[in-house]
Amino acid sequence: MTAQKIALVTGANRGIGLAISQKLAEQDMHVIMTARDKNLLQQECDTLKSAGYSVEGHVLDVTGYEQANALIAQLIAKHQRIDVLINNAGIAVDQWVPGSDVSMDVVKQTMETNCFASLNLIQQVLPHMKTTGYGRIVNMSTELASLEGMQMGMTLAYRASKAALNCITKIFSIELADYADIKINAAAPGWVKTNLGGDDAELTPEQGADTPVWLATLGSDGPSGDFYRERKVYPW
Ligand SMILES: NC(=O)c1ccc[n+]([C@@H]2O[C@H](COP(=O)([O-])OP(=O)(O)OC[C@H]3O[C@@H](n4cnc5c(N)ncnc54)[C@H](OP(=O)(O)O)[C@@H]3O)[C@@H](O)[C@H]2O)c1
Structure with a gap:
């Protein structure tokens, strides 16, 4: 019998992250749901648990590295591994703001x-994935970050942060060439x-x-x- 897969999802208390959590749990994974808003997280975790899914919730602000790293250590001690990491938590504070008007505070907060x-989370989970030889990392990006498809201005902080995340995805995939069963995609x-x-x-x-x-x-x-939309390769 193969062991139940352990998945960690950030930004899991609402929106796409919550839908991802439910879908992974439907595929018999144990899903570790994380987000900042404790009450909403608890509520959504309880709903999935009472529907019979295997989930647990942990408050996590992903920008708090010490807290994030301590949580990963705690989860590894409990589950021995993390098989799937979904970097879903995200903000878009400067939607439709011209690049010349976005404050550096917003740029920094968005990049963080x-x-x-x-x-940071990739760096934390990868050593454990390398030990088991298995891993799936998904970085939530946006078509607005595609350099090839870029035809309009605005929303600089959000789009630049996701373009950088795309770049990180590609670099890790090359560094992981010797680990055929560890896959990282955007x-x-x-x-x-x-x-x-x-x-x-x-x-x-859900879609x-x-x-x-x-x-x-x-x-x-x-x-x-690679970078995917609707399960098809999308230009970087
Ligand atoms: N919706 C779209 O059309 C769209 C399009 C392209 C890409 N995306 C991407 O999809 C992902 C999910 O977006 P969504 O549309 O589902 O947005 P959403 O409904 O606003 O959800 C964002 C999630 O991220 C969490 N979050 C935000 N900052 C966080 C932090 N510092 N630490 C931990 N969690 C944090 C939020 O929970 P808390 O506030 O409780 O922490 C929430 O669970 C994002 O990466 C977004 O860029 C969305």
């Missing part, structure tokens, strides 16, 4: 949350109806979760080091 915090969920995406968005969180969940459950012959 969307990019540096994801890098996912663009589409325009999704959430707090971040707004009410006019076209997709449900937005499809590509990241697909990447999190790739078989051993699956791809690594």
Whole structure:
């Protein structure tokens, strides 16, 4: 019998992260759900637990590295491994703000949350994935970060943070060339109806979760080091 897979999802108390958590739990994974808002996290965790899913919740601000690193150590001690990391937590504070008007505080906060915090979590889980020889890392990106597809200005902090995250995805995939069953990819969920995406968005969180969940459950012959939207390669 193969051991139950252990997945860690950031930003799991609402939106796409919550939908990803449920979908992974539906595939018999044990899902560690994390976010900052304790009450909402507890509520969503309890709902999934009472529906029979295997989940646990932990308050985590991903930008607090000491807290994040202590949590990873605690989770490894408890579960012996983390098989799947979904770097989903994200903010988009400067939506439709011109680059010349965005404050450095917003740029730094956005880079910290969307990019540096994801890098930190990758660095924390990778040694354990290398020990087991198995891992799936999914970095939540956006088509707005595609350099090839870039045709409009605005939203500089958000888009630059995700373009940097794309770059991090590619670099790690190259460094992981000797680990065939550790895969790292970036996912663009589409325009999704959430707090971040707004009410006019076209997709449900469940639809937005499809590509990241697909990447999190790739078989051993699956791809690594690419950017996907609707399960198809999207230009960097
Ligand atoms: N919605 C879209 O159309 C769309 C499009 C492209 C990409 N994306 C990406 O998809 C991901 C999820 O977005 P969403 O639309 O589901 O947004 P959302 O509904 O606003 O959810 C964002 C999640 O991130 C968490 N979060 C924010 N800052 C955090 C921090 N410092 N530490 C830990 N958790 C934090 C939030 O929980 P707490 O506030 O409780 O911490 C929440 O769970 C993001 O990376 C976003 O960039 C979304």
